[in-house]
Amino acid sequence: MSISSQIVLRYNGEGHLRFDLPPGLREPELAAMLVEKLGAREGIYRVDLASNRGKLSIRYLAHVCGFADVVRWLHETVSSLSSRFAPARKQRAMARRDEQSLVPVQAGTASGLAPWLHGKIQEIRETFQAMSIVLKRSLNAAVAAANQRPRWVKEFMNDLLMLYMIKLHWHHIMTDWLPRPWTHRYEWLATIYLIYLSVQARLPQNA
Numbered sequence: 001m002s003i004s005s006q007i008v009l010r011y012n013g014e015g016h017l018r019f020d021l022p023p024g025l026r027e028p029e030l031a032a033m034l035v036e037k038l039g040a041r042e043g044i045y046r047v048d049l050a051s052n053r054g055k056l057s058i059r060y061l062a063h064v065c066g067f068a069d070v071v072r073w074l075h076e077t078v079s080s081l082s083s084r085f086a087p088a089r090k091q092r093a094m095a096r097r098d099e100q101s102l103v104p105v106q107a108g109t110a111s112g113l114a115p116w117l118h119g120k121i122q123e124i125r126e127t128f129q130a131m132s133i134v135l136k137r138s139l140n141a142a143v144a145a146a147n148q149r150p151r152w153v154k155e156f157m158n159d160l161l162m163l164y165m166i167k168l169h170w171h172h173i174m175t176d177w178l179p180r181p182w183t184h185r186y187e188w189l190a191t192i193y194l195i196y197l198s199v200q201a202r203l204p205q206n207a
Helices: 028-039 067-100 105-110 113-147 151-177 185-202
Strands: 008-013 016-020 044-050 055-060
Touching: 008 113, 016 067, 028 044, 028 067, 055 067, 151 185
Parallel strands: none
Antiparallel strands: 008 016, 016 055, 044 055
């Protein structure tokens, strides 16, 4: 498994991405070069990396570059740096294996359950993270679809409201407003304005 495939997306917001980096990318020299190369990309204006925890935060201008561009640049940069630092990392890994080979076999078998549990917990956490991203996108799509309802629905509801208001005030219109229009001038002004709004709503909207 390549080291770039071990990077986990933790947050995907508008112009903001957060990743968890594997231990192989948390070395100070490699982490500093990763931040420098990503920050030089057009559209990325801030890169933060907590190398001790492996938390990488990238902020970018969405109108300059997109999510796919940032992910592609990240994988390209990681692949380039990994090939550069591979020999030194291999030597350190061999040294660690030599040290671990000196540990009694019983101790190794006793502690083998902890890494397995950690891996399972990590898989469950990543699954829930992916589900939350999918659910968020589905909800956004549903809200967008609701906002794009046909125009005739709004016009129909406006007509119903106007007919209800006329029915509610019909007696006052016939017995009070018409005989004394100046006394009820404010009511007439409000009625005329409502009619004006109704007519304006039916006019074609300019693109």
